[in-house]
Amino acid sequence: xxxxxxxxxxxxxxxxxxxxxxxxxxxxxxxxxxxxxxxxxxxxxxxxxxxxxxxxxxxxxxxxxxxxxxxxxxxxxxxxxxxxxxxxxxxxxx
Amino acid sequence: xxxxxxxxxxxxxxxxxxxxxxxxxxxxxxxxxxxxxxxxxxxxxxxxxxxxxxxxxxxxxxxxxxxxxxxxxxxxxxxxxxxxxxxxxxxxxxxxxxxxxxxxxxxxxxxxxxxxxxxxxxxxxxxxxxxxxxxxxxxxxxxxxxxxxxxxxxxxxxxxxxxxxxxxxxxxxx
Numbered sequence: 001x002x003x004x005x006x007x008x009x010x011x012x013x014x015x016x017x018x019x020x021x022x023x024x025x026x027x028x029x030x031x032x033x034x035x036x037x038x039x040x041x042x043x044x045x046x047x048x049x050x051x052x053x054x055x056x057x058x059x060x061x062x063x064x065x066x067x068x069x070x071x072x073x074x075x076x077x078x079x080x081x082x083x084x085x086x087x088x089x090x091x092x093x094x
Numbered sequence: 095x096x097x098x099x100x101x102x103x104x105x106x107x108x109x110x111x112x113x114x115x116x117x118x119x120x121x122x123x124x125x126x127x128x129x130x131x132x133x134x135x136x137x138x139x140x141x142x143x144x145x146x147x148x149x150x151x152x153x154x155x156x157x158x159x160x161x162x163x164x165x166x167x168x169x170x171x172x173x174x175x176x177x178x179x180x181x182x183x184x185x186x187x188x189x190x191x192x193x194x195x196x197x198x199x200x201x202x203x204x205x206x207x208x209x210x211x212x213x214x215x216x217x218x219x220x221x222x223x224x225x226x227x228x229x230x231x232x233x234x235x236x237x238x239x240x241x242x243x244x245x246x247x248x249x250x251x252x253x254x255x256x257x258x259x260x261x262x263x264x265x266x267x268x
Contacts, residue, residue, distance in 0.1 A: 022131030022145035024124050024178065025195070045148055050210065053148070057209045067205050068198045069146065082195030 001043060001052040006030075008039035013092055015040035018056055018071040021047055025083045026070040032085065036094050045069065098136050103129045107180060110162055116170060117187035119179050128180045132161055146178035147200070150208040154218070158204060165199045167245035173197075228260040 003016075015033065019026035021044040033040050045056055060071050063079040072080040074091045088094070107129065111118050119125045131145025143149040144159040158164040166176040173196045174186040185191045198205070207214035230237045234250035243257030 020131075020146065020148060022134050024127035024131060025146060027127055028124070050212075053209045057206075066198055067148070067202075067209075069148070084195065 001048060001055065003041040003043050005041045006034060006039065008034070008037045010037050010092065010094070011039035013074050014076065015092065016073045016076075017042035018045055018060065018069060018073075019043070020045055020069045023069055029070040029072065029083045029088075032083070032088065036092070038092055038094070098133055100129055100133055103133045103136070103142065107132075107161075111181055114167075114181075116181040117184060119175075119182055120187050120189065124179070128178055132180075144178055148205070148208040150211050150214065152207075152211055152215075155204070155207040155211070155214055158200065164244075169196050169199060228262065229257045230260055232256045232258055
């Protein structure tokens, strides 16, 4: 699976963003992370091969999340569904 | 095939919002982004499936998430916006109510199909029974053929409770 990496000064957490290339909420989440100088990696699920889609599904569901996008997983532990500034701010200590 | 333009997508959404008494998202940048997503989906799948949901690319499996999706009416009523927030309620449009992410209402069994299209096809073949049924609106007579009645009648706006199944029978006794 090809993740795109976005560099940032705030790199104390491992931030993974699962997004859709067409989704406006995903776009806002990505912008929010960039604006806050957070280092993260993202992948557009709709552009993935089916095999990878299944892996993503398993990853999200193993963390107890619904299959909604954007899904942000912080340190492979905290899962945030949807563009939630409050939760992102808390989890990423912004 | 005619080229899909952003203007076409916008006009279609505006016309639909007017018909149902909804509004489009008041944030111009956000709205633009949603319309671009719809356009992209129509280009790659042949139908404008929800920009914020993972589509299978197969019409039968995505039918319920083609915009305006089957879940829009209950979501706008309950949360003030549909899942992707293209359509919003009047109070949201006027800025009186702040939007929160709308939880997914689409059943998991339908969502799953987008992650494994081959398995979904096999399953569809195995269960050959026809699930959709004929239903009519008791208020205006509008007839639909689908799994469940619509949330509201698209013709007279009657609630889904007003729909009743049409029992078809083969009876030759006269």
